[in-house]
Amino acid sequence: METMQLHRGRLVDHIHLVVRDLDASRRFYQAVLDALEVPIGGDGDGFFWADELFVSSAESPAAQGTLTGRVHLAFQARDEAMVEAFHRAALAAGGRDNGAPGLRPYHPGYYGAFVLDPDGNNIEAVHHGPAKRSAASVEVTFEG
Template sequence: MLLYVTVGTNDLERAGAFYDPVLAILGFRRQRQDDAEIGYGADDDVRCRFWVVKPFDRQPATFGNGATVALVAETRAAVDAFHAVALASGGSDEGGPGLRPFHAHFYAAFVRDPDGNKLSAVCERPE
């Protein structure tokens, strides 16, 4: 359904230092970069599906209140690692790993990147 997702940053170098290890946990790696953006994708995908960008209008990047980018994690251990690596890489906690009330197997963790963008890793498999 989604073609790609972008999140804004005011410091592309800092954002890359955060996203490189955090997205690697979920199977994404940096595939493209220029002065305005970094693109991440899976090795088996021909497209970057997650972009960290300086805003096109040259205004400061801001985060959306109520907006969350949820990323698939194959295991609950990957959710745990995502959360730990995000915090170690300069992110902040928005809800530690654990089951959520959305359904019986919704295991998730929530963080904010250094620019305030909210991310989640979610495993929906029973373990």
């Protein structure tokens, strides 16, 4: 595995998801990451990784035989179109809709979409853009 530079000032160094079905997760995350223009960094027996995301099977030595609990993971998107591409790709790759692309009331310009991955993790793509429209009338619902 290639060693990356240490970047001080980041809150999170990496995230490790331990999944039931590594092949299903690989298909899902490959599609999602392609839509976000993030390449898979590498893989090995029982795992794959991209940037700071590490995904493995429970049989992987790093997992110690335990699946992770439900996680909410948000990826940054360049623009609203990338959020929409993420949502389409995730659904086509077996994800379940958990919030269609749209403005959210979290702060002005927050444009996001939510899907559940094969393990039920809440995966989001978000673009923090300028406040062009009012999000006050946007109704946000989450399943699960």
